[in-house]
Amino acid sequence: MxxxxxxxxxxxxxxxxxxxxxxxxxxxxxxxxxxxxxxxxxxxxxxxxxxxxxxxxxxxxxxxxxxxxxxxxxxxxxxxxxxxxxxxxxxxxxxxxxxxxxxxxxxxxxxxxxxxxxxxxxxxxxxxxxxxxxxxxxxxxxxxxxxxxxxxxxxxxxxxxxxxxxxxxxxxxxxxxxxxxxxxxxxxxxxxxxxxxxxPKLTLEDGRLDWSLPAVALHRRARGVTPEPGAWTMLGADRFKLEPPRLRPDIEGIEPGHLAWADKSLVVGTGTHALELTRVQPAGKKMMAAADWARGAGNIEGTVLG
Incomplete structure (x- = not known):
């Protein structure tokens, strides 16, 4: 045919x-x-x-x-x-x-x-x-x-x-x-x-993560927009790109968007339990392990994404 x-x-x-x-x-x-x-x-x-x-x-x-x-x-x-x-x-x-x-x-x-x-x-x-x-x-x-x-x-x-x-x-x-x-x-x-x-077609804004939402919803959205348009949040005045985080239902009590250490892992608070950040890309830099970025950034306790 x-x-x-x-x-x-x-x-x-x-x-x-x-x-x-x-x-x-x-x-x-x-x-x-x-x-x-x-x-x-x-x-x-x-x-x-x-x-x-x-x-x-x-x-x-x-x-x-x-x-x-x-x-x-x-x-x-x-x-x-x-x-x-x-x-x-x-x-x-x-x-x-x-x-x-x-x-x-x-x-x-x-x-x-x-x-x-x-x-x-x-x-x-x-x-x-x-x-x-x-x-x-x-x-x-x-x-x-x-x-x-x-x-x-x-x-x-x-x-x-x-x-x-x-x-x-x-x-x-x-x-x-x-x-x-x-x-x-x-x-x-x-x-x-x-x-x-x-x-409908996804836009860049569809990749933005709202940390007040439940962790499961954020986990799904980050996976859904990877690789395009990609998951991201704001770090200060700059866009901060993320690879999909991991669910950490064992960690609670962190305010939405707030970064914290959990042993050697970098986690962020959500509307429910925490998510563990895996790889991140600050503005002007390459994608890297989240823990490596945090150690290089200095004291991240109290840093808020969003």
Whole structure:
């Protein structure tokens, strides 16, 4: 079957590789334009663009699907389109091109967490199970009927980045199986059932930790926003970045945001029990062990984050 693949970040690369391995004819790849990345702000192609070029697949770079992009997609004459984290809306004119439609790999168990940051919200809200779904793309936000799902139980310290890496591989297999079933005419999607929840794009402010909240809620949020946009707080007038802290239910009585030593560990008070800081990044410095930073900073007793 002839397919177009649409995707942009690293998480979409396993799906492209799996579809090629499965024998699909990938006639072209649609991805976002090159962007400035890293401290040097070097102009860099997307992960999907780089992989497609290695595979010798034609690449079309577009921030949005214009009439010109639609015309190019029509020239490729795909029978189906696979989409994984492309980062743009597919208009009706493009949806109508492949006879089998656009099949989206989405990183939630739909209808839970429709939107741009599904897995992050799963972690922030403490879902017992996370997963991915393949569904037929429609004009609505992740509203289309579902072909299949894959699920896993997150570990107690798992970050959204770690879970996304796992689901990128599992989801790639699910996407290949879905397209195979569609090509063979034996797989039909089913309407989504249940009340939807929504996961809008995370902003930098979503990573800010409010130490008056319960420790469990802060632990979930820090894991959910790692690696992007990242957890942080304020230290004086500067932003103070954090890797996810550890729960310390054995330590109570520290005021929210106040730092203290617990043996050789650096802890911070919350609305309930303490959290142990693991690694921190003060302004202008690299990420380092929290205890090493505190020893270098001098007397931290009485220092307040927030």
């Amino acid at each position: 002839r397919i177009v693949f649409a995707g942009t970040p690293d998480v979409a690369v396993p799906s492209l590789d799996r579809l090629v391995l499965a024998g699909f004819t990938v006639v072209g790849v649609l991805t976002r334009p090159d962007a400035r990345v890293g401290r040097k702000r070097a102009i860099t192609p997307s992960a999907v663009a780089a992989r497609a070029e290695e595979l010798g697949i034609p690449v079309l770079k577009a921030a949005r699907i214009t009439p010109e992009v639609v015309a190019r997609l029509q020239e490729w004459t795909p029978e189906a389109a696979a989409i994984v984290a492309y980062g743009g809306i597919v208009p009706p004119a493009a949806l109508a091109i492949p006879r089998h439609g656009w099949i989206n790999l989405h990183f939630s168990l739909l209808p839970a967490w429709r939107g741009a940051a599904p897995l992050q919200y799963s972690v922030i809200h403490g879902d017992d199970v996370v997963g991915a779904s393949t569904f037929r793309l429609e004009e609505g936000l992740d509203t289309g009927p579902v072909f299949g799902t894959v699920a896993l139980t997150p570990g107690p310290e798992a970050t959204s980045g770690q879970l996304l890496a796992q689901l990128a591989d599992a989801g790639a297999e699910l996407l290949a199986q879905t397209l195979t079933g569609v090509a063979e005419g034996r797989l039909e999607p089913r309407p989504q059932a249940g009340e939807p929840t929504f996961a």
